[in-house]
Amino acid sequence: MTTTTSPFPSDPPVVLDRREGPFGEVVLRRHGDLLQIIANGTFLMDTSDGRSERLLVDAARDALGAECEGPHVLIGGLGVGFSLAHAAADPFWGRITVVEREPAIIRWHREGPLRELSARALADPRTEIVEADLVRHVHTAAERYDALCLDIDNGPDWTVTEDNGSLYSPAGLSACKSLLNPGGVLAVWSAQPSGDFEETLWNAGFRGVRTEEIPVVRGVPDVVHLAVRAA
Structure with a gap:
């Protein structure tokens, strides 16, 4: 979940929609050319860049390797749609499942202002949108995946709710590992590196644990934590 934005316009933001969802208030607003999502008064993301979201998907793809044929990727969090659009533009992925818990965000993509970013990806026959809480989904899903790209928080140490x-706890990571096919990749976006999270990944039985930096315009780099389920 990227928190890095371009300089805001001088005009105040305009609220386009405000909804009460299962986890509180969700707001979509326009600020100049940017669309922004606000949850319970906290800024989550906007349409200013998308570099982090794209590199999250690419990092998982590169970790899988070209020999993996038609892999199934789960994207945790629809957000403004950058990760979905980027995955759908890549023929490498055989199936793309997006898990999003906020019905308002899904609606904004299907028939609202965010449709301009995701319409082509949503029309792709490989794409499936699942309205569900990701934390619950990893414990209950019957499907198995080759890659999990998780971007629902600002990192393991800075959660939205x-x-x-619990997703980043030993039990949560064990559930993620069980959801992956052998050799599958877990990729977790974070606003900052977390040594404790890396250690938890190792202790959960993942292999090849590493952290890749994503340069940003200002401040410390974003990162993607990567881990592999043993084949």
Whole structure:
């Protein structure tokens, strides 16, 4: 979930829609040319860049390797749609499943202002949108995936809601590992590196644990934590 934005226009933002969802208030607003998503008064993301979201998907693809044929990727969090659009533009992926818990965000993509970013990806026959809480989904899904690209928080140490913290716990990571096919890749976006999270990944039985930096315009780099389920 990227928090790095371009300089805002001088005009105040305009609220396009405001919804009460299962996890509180969600707002879509326009600020100049940017579309922004705000949850419970906290800025989540906007349409200013998308570099981090694209590199999250690419990091998982590169970790899988070209020999993996028609892999199935799960993208955790629809957001403004950058990760989905980037995955759908890549013929490498055989199936693309996006898990999003906020019905308002899904609606904004299907029939609202965010449709301009995701319409082509949503029309792709490889794409499936699942309205569900990702934390619950990793414990209950019957499907198995080759890659999990998770971007629902600002990182393992900075979650949007308290309940999300369990996803990065030993039990949550064990569920993620069980959801992956042998040799599958877990990729987790974060606003900052976390040595403790790397150690938890190792202890959960993942292999090839590493952290890749994503340069940003200002401040410390974003990162993607990568880990592989043993074949």
